[in-house]
Amino acid sequence: MADGEFSTCLTISFCDRNALALQKVELAKEEQFYLSWKQSARPVFQNHRFSLLEKDDFHVVEYQSTQVIVLPIIEHEYVVLPKVRRQILGGAVWELPAGGVLENEDPEEAALRELGEETGITIPDPSRLLPLDTVVVSPNRLPMFPLIYRVDLSHQEFETRSTHDEEVESVGCFSLDKVQEMILSGEIITSITLAILGRFLIGQQVTGSSSTKKP
Numbered sequence: 001m002a003d004g005e006f007s008t009c010l011t012i013s014f015c016d017r018n019a020l021a022l023q024k025v026e027l028a029k030e031e032q033f034y035l036s037w038k039q040s041a042r043p044v045f046q047n048h049r050f051s052l053l054e055k056d057d058f059h060v061v062e063y064q065s066t067q068v069i070v071l072p073i074i075e076h077e078y079v080v081l082p083k084v085r086r087q088i089l090g091g092a093v094w095e096l097p098a099g100g101v102l103e104n105e106d107p108e109e110a111a112l113r114e115l116g117e118e119t120g121i122t123i124p125d126p127s128r129l130l131p132l133d134t135v136v137v138s139p140n141r142l143p144m145f146p147l148i149y150r151v152d153l154s155h156q157e158f159e160t161r162s163t164h165d166e167e168v169e170s171v172g173c174f175s176l177d178k179v180q181e182m183i184l185s186g187e188i189i190t191s192i193t194l195a196i197l198g199r200f201l202i203g204q205q206v207t208g209s210s211s212t213k214k215p
Contacts, residue, residue: 028134031145038062060141065100067146068111071132071196072097072119074153076204079179079197081188082118083169092169094188096196098146111149119171120161123151135195148196176201 027035041055051062072080083092097118101110108126116122129149137144158173174182180201182188188197 028136028145030136030139031134034143034145060143062142063100063144065102066107066110067098067100067144068107068114069096069098069146069148069192069196070111070115070129071148071150071200072115072121072153073150073200074155074158074173076152078173078175079200080119080121080153080158080171080173081179081193082164082171084118085167085169093190094172094182094193095190096193098192107147108149111147111151115151116162117165118168120164121153121157122162123153123157128152132196133199135192135199137192146192150200176204 037055038053038060041053041060043051044054044059045052046064049064051064053060053062074080081094082097084095085092097111097114099110099114099117101107102113105113106126108129111129112123112126128151130151132148132150134145134148137146161171164171179188179197183194183197183201188194
């Protein structure tokens, strides 16, 4: 079967809804330390999108909203990636669906909204989201700890997807071998996408399945 082409709909597994609650209270020790650090930091600049914090002449940038990222997997064999236009890069790059949590929005709702906006795949049930361990983005200047979720999809859900956002140039579905090839060739270049995909691929090779959030 060629990448991006699907003709069958197979059974998919869903995660336990209770697992989602764990991510709201279980923080990596590094994130706990950062939260303690910033309590005594002062804002140097702030707008509706981000803040510039300073402590002991050390500065970090912090997003105003929690960031969510989705790892869409089809039948344990394919990854769905949108190619998103990035103004400061002069073109579009392959990324995982991601974005900020809106006011009065749950992280799970935000994750499903971003998935729909960037891939056209609509998932109404948040219990299908499986929380994964976080990663730290640019720990020296942008210590962001996004909430990361995996969602298992069927071929049919990919085939029947709707229109995606205008900022998305295209949506691709790639085999795990193809994703590895794209990483090694430099076709996938965004660090957070590389970290999440790399961990998923290593998990597949070592255990035969990706690692979920630690208990």
